[in-house]
Amino acid sequence: MSKAEPSSDQKPPKKRRQWRAFQRKPLAKSQLATRARKVESSTLRHAHRFVLKRLNSLRLARRHIIAWSIVVSVVLLGIGAQLFLYADTYTELAPARGGTYAEGAVGIIDNLNPIYASSGAEVAASRLMFSSLYSYDSTGKLIPDLAKSIKRSKDGDAYTVVLRDNAKWHDGADVTAEDVVFTIATIKDPEARARASLQVNWRDIKVEQLDDLTVRFSLPPYAAFAHALTFPVLPKHILQSVAPGALQENSFSTAPIGSGPFEFRLLQTSDSVANRKVVHMRANTNYYGGAPRLDRFELYGYESSDDVVLALKARALSGAVEVPRSVIPELGDAYTVQQHPVDNGVYVLLNNANPLLKDVKMRQIIQRIIDTEQVRADVGGGVRELHLPFIGEHIASGGLPAAPQVNRAKAAKLLDNAKWKRSAPDGVRKRSGKEELALKITTTKNPQYERAANSIAEQLREAGFAIDVVVLDDKQPNSNFIGNVLQQRDYDMLVYELPIGADPDVYAYWHSSQLGMTGYNFANYSNATADAALSSARDRADQKLRDSKYVTFAKQWLSDAPAIGLYQQSIIYVHRPSAHTMPSDAVFVSATDRYADVTNWTVESEEVYKTP
Incomplete structure (x- = not known):
């Protein structure tokens, strides 16, 4: 049987597309060298155009940058030096909050x-x-x-x-x-x-x-x-x-x-x-x-x-x-360090109830002997003179009496006239050859008061007084300085600080109504003229009239010498410089x-x- 022929309704089979295999073409060495030279030439041109020229530009720019950097640095250094040297012109120290x-x-x-x-x-x-x-x-x-x-x-x-x-x-x-x-x-x-x-x-x-x-x-x-x-x-x-x-x-x-x-x-x-x-x-x-x-x-x-x-x-x-x-x-x-005066006075109070000191002539003798300028030097200096019973600056109208003058020659003559004669070998003055001219200076434990007391003691000793200095520690709980010494007036002479205040009213210290244990008349001072002036000054609202009364009182006080003003107190305050x-x-x-x-x-x- 012969092969069957395809029928007319059947499609013919598709032909597969076939690709030719890639074939390497042979390349001659001369062609390769030519092409390499072309690539090299193109690369060099590119490098010269885009790299070397720019490098040259960069070198040129670099010089400018360095030059400008130096200029800017010099300017900045100048500004810094100016700020450092003239900082006080632009800035200041101011207190800072907190702390x-x-x-x-x-x-x-x-x-x-x-x-x-x-x-x-x-x-x-x-x-x-x-x-x-x-x-x-x-x-x-x-x-x-x-x-x-x-x-x-x-x-x-x-x-x-x-x-x-x-x-x-x-x-x-x-x-x-x-x-x-x-x-x-x-x-x-x-x-x-x-x-x-x-x-x-x-x-x-x-x-x-x-x-x-x-x-x-x-x-x-x-x-x-x-x-x-x-x-x-x-x-x-x-x-x-x-x-x-x-x-x-x-x-x-x-x-x-x-x-x-x-x-x-x-x-x-x-x-x-x-x-x-x-x-x-x-x-x-x-x-x-x-x-x-x-x-x-x-x-x-x-x-x-x-x-x-x-x-x-x-x-x-x-x-x-x-x-x-x-x-x-x-x-x-x-x-x-800061020093500021305060309205307190340091005095040597003369107890007017003492057998020797109740005589105004003896108090005046002591007044002529004590050199308060020397006392101020001995306590370390830096304190103001105070010869009045109040702060002199509080009397605006003036007319205040001057400080008593030291006159030891006159004081010695007055002592001689009062039959107080020096005796050998200690030089202490005695009356009738037996009774010594002896007094006791009392003060509280304080370096400044102690120096003042010792300065007064030395000056009086040179004048023929027999002086003992007694220092009491009023900070001790069992000392009871106020009750046993101050209120009892158990002293001959007392170096003591009196707060005076911003007004010249010192009635509490010197009026006779303030005598006694509960009063502040620590010198036991009594004078009718002084009492009248102090009382009258308290009642007067007119400042000039008040001042005149205090001037009258000050003159009487200096004449009677119930105390001797040594100096106006001051305080020394120290603090850190940053405070x-x-x-x-x-x-x-x-x-x-x-x-x-x-x-x-x-x-x-x-x-x-x-x-x-």
Whole structure:
């Protein structure tokens, strides 16, 4: 059978596309070399065009860059040198906010209730944490504090004080007139046992509340009454339930609530053996006088100025008060030193009740012997002359008597005329060959007072007196200097510091009504002319008339010589150079007036640009 033919309806099979295999064509060596040369030539042209020319441009640019870099560097160095050399022209050091100021003060800290504050450290703590109706600014001027205004009645027997309405206690309660009335009532209450210097100001004064912010004081006419309004105000809402007799021992005395620029945080014992304590305070951000720039204030109480000096040398303090002048060189450049006079006078009081000193002629003899300029030099210098019973600058009208002149030749002649003859071999003067011209000089333990006492003793010994110097440590708890010595007037001559204040009213020290154990007439001085002048000056509102009365009193006082003014006291304050404290020209009535601008104190400084 033959093969079958395909039918007409069947498609013929597709033919597969066939690719020819890639065939390598042979390449002659001459052609390869030619092509290589072409590639090389093209590459060189490309490199020359895009690389070598740009490298040349880069070298040229590099020279310009280096040149400009040098120019810019020189300019920058010049600007830097100018800023370094003339930085003071553009910048200045300014106080920086924040930080902790640590201050050292002399005195044990046992009681933080201000009506019991006795040591310098306790009084300082009171000033920082409590407010007064009035206070002194950094110029020594009396200005309102808690008070907004004061009005004196026509006859001078009443003062009406209006309080500011934005003062608050540290617990947030409002300060009101009730607090003022409560404070004075507490001070006057004998069971409360407030310190005597506060009590004496309020014995004959009546206080009443007129409304929430108004108080009226009724009293015998007293021109200087406004100066008595610097007492610290206590919070009635905290203490009204405490019996007056239990107030001193109350917990408030170790954890007080005040209204001042700093509020209490902690009373810490840093040395139990030395009874050294630290009061930790923080800024009162709600203080009506403006929040302090410091965050915290730490007040360290030291037993003596020697302990303060040791702390300063250890760089443990930002600042300190009552630093002895003799140690200032030892502190080097670590602290800035400021000295400010205060309205206190250091006197040698002559006990007019003493058998020898009750004779005005003997007191005048001593007045002619003692060279107060020599005393001031012996205590270390740097203190002002004070020959009056008050601060002379407080009498604006002038006319004050001059200081007595030293005249030892005349003093010797007067002693001879009084039958006080020198005896051999000690040279001590005796009367009738038996009775020695002997006196005792008493003072308290204080380097400055001791030098003053020894200087006076040496001068009197040269004149033929037999002198003993007795130094009492009034800081010891069992010494009772006030009760056993001061109130008993147990001394012949006493080197003592009297707080005088910003007004010439020294009635408390020299009027005969202040004789006796409870009075402050420590010289036992009595003179009718002096009494009349002091009493009259208190009643007069006219300043010129008051001044004339005090001039009369000063003349009589110098003639009677119940005491001899040695010098006006001053305080030496040191602080770190970076700290900002009181102005260098500040005037203080008392040492705690250094806090007049404490809200502006800072512990560090920062550099700021000056503003035009």
